[in-house]
Amino acid sequence: MTEPTAKPSVLFVCVHNAGRSQMAAGFMTHLSEGRIEVRSAGSNPGANVNPTAVEAMKEVGIDISAEMPKVLTIEAVRASDVCITMGCGDACPVFPGKRYLDWKLDDPAGQGIEAVRPIRDEIERRIKGLIAELLPADETNTEA
Template identity: 65%
Template sequence: MTSPGGTPEVLFVCVHNAGRSQMAAALLRHHAGGEVVVRSAGSDPAETINPAACEAMLELGIDLSREVPKKLTTGAAGAADVVITMGCGDACPVFPGQRSLDWELADPAGKPIEEVRAIRDEIDRRVRGLLAELTGS
């Protein structure tokens, strides 16, 4: 499924938009090379990105330092072909008619960098699978 312009749009959602969803969006953007429109948002956004998530992503050469947590809007969700929630349970709304996936992932908040790396690597594995599904490559 793709948006009217032919480019699939993906929205990653977690509660604070400071860790999991930011890492997922950055990884998909990195791997997709412009073939997918990527956004992320949170139902209750934090003030800043999780420093451990920034550190873990920088290890892959992806800089999150300019990213800011964003509030989830119905417009952003409505524009997406796929909405992926990331273990936020009832805190993340369901949008009827949208293709929705829930990736149960540990929250990196307060975790040591070793655990954040493991979360990042699991997100990366799932993102690569999603990209293959969306683009056929």
């Protein structure tokens, strides 16, 4: 009997770990239905998750209100297969064998809900694409 493949893991990083990375982690957790290990962190974490990001995610049925910004650690990067940065510059350590993606997205900090919705929707689109890449086709939920 063969060992099951390890669950893929993704780390989302932005400066404050309060908006983009939290929304991405929320979508990844929800849409992957636990089939992908999800982490998020910030190079300079804020005190709380952006309330407008929380509101925008609630509109699509995902509650991130209990999340707290976390500091980016070398261990979190080492433990992740894919590291996605969202405007944190060079703060993310680079290790051989890891996949790095830089998602250029507007920062929701200080923005109203009308400005945050398109950011949320773009994050959701990218998360769906990433899930399709990370999980074999026979394991993903496909909608006709």
